[in-house]
Amino acid sequence: GNSVTQMEGPVTLSEEAFLTINCTYTATGYPSLFWYVQYPGEGLQLLLKATKADDKGSNKGFEATYRKETTSFHLEKGSVQVSDSAVYFCALRNNAGNMLTFGGGTRLMVKP
C-alpha cells in the first residue's frame, strides 16, 4: 500500500537558517506529491505540489523536487522566518485513487 515517511520533529531553527524536512514515499505507479502546512489553530493548507518526476513545486520561498529515483520529496527553504513555525505534512495521492496519504508531520519552530 501507499505510505509516506517524514523526519520526526520538532525541528528548531534560528531565523534565517536553512530548512530541510525529509520526506520519502512508497507507492505504486506515479503518485502526485504534496506538502501541506498547518499553522497553530488553523486548518491544513496546501503549500506546494508536484505531479510528475523531476517537477519542482514552489511557494512562499519553499521548494520541493519530485525525485522518483530516490522516492523522495524533501522540503527546503533558504531562510526561515518566525512566521514559518507550523506543522508540515508530506502527502501523496496515487493517480489510481483519490484520497491523500499523509506522513506523520514535522513540527518546525523558528526562534528569533
Add this chain to the structure above:
Amino acid sequence: DTGVSQNPRHKITKRGQNVTFRCDPISEHNRLYWYRQTLGQGPEFLTYFQNEAQLEKSRLLSDRFSAERPKGSFSTLEIQRTEQGDSAMYLCASSFLSGPSAEQYFGPGTRLTVT
C-alpha cells in the same frame, strides 16, 4: 468566506453517546472527503463522496461510523456509541476535479473529545 466549513468546531461527549458532525464544502466542488487526525499524527482517510454517492470507505470506518451527503452538497458524519479511541480531529476536504491536478481544500476540523 467561501472555504470549507465544519460544525461544531469542538465537541465533548460521554462514552456511549452518539455525535454528528457537519461539513459544508466549497459550493461548486463535487468531491467531499473525510479524514481523521489523532494527536501528533497525520490525517488518515475515512471516506469520500462524489456528489451524493459514497464511493470509497477506509477500513478505519467501523460499523459505528456513517457518513451521508444527501443532496450532493453538505455532508454529515455520525459516530454511534462513541468510544474514547474516537477522540480525534475530524477533517473535511473538498475538490472540484479528480486526477493529478485536483487540489483538496480542508476545513478547520471538528475536535471530538470522548470522556
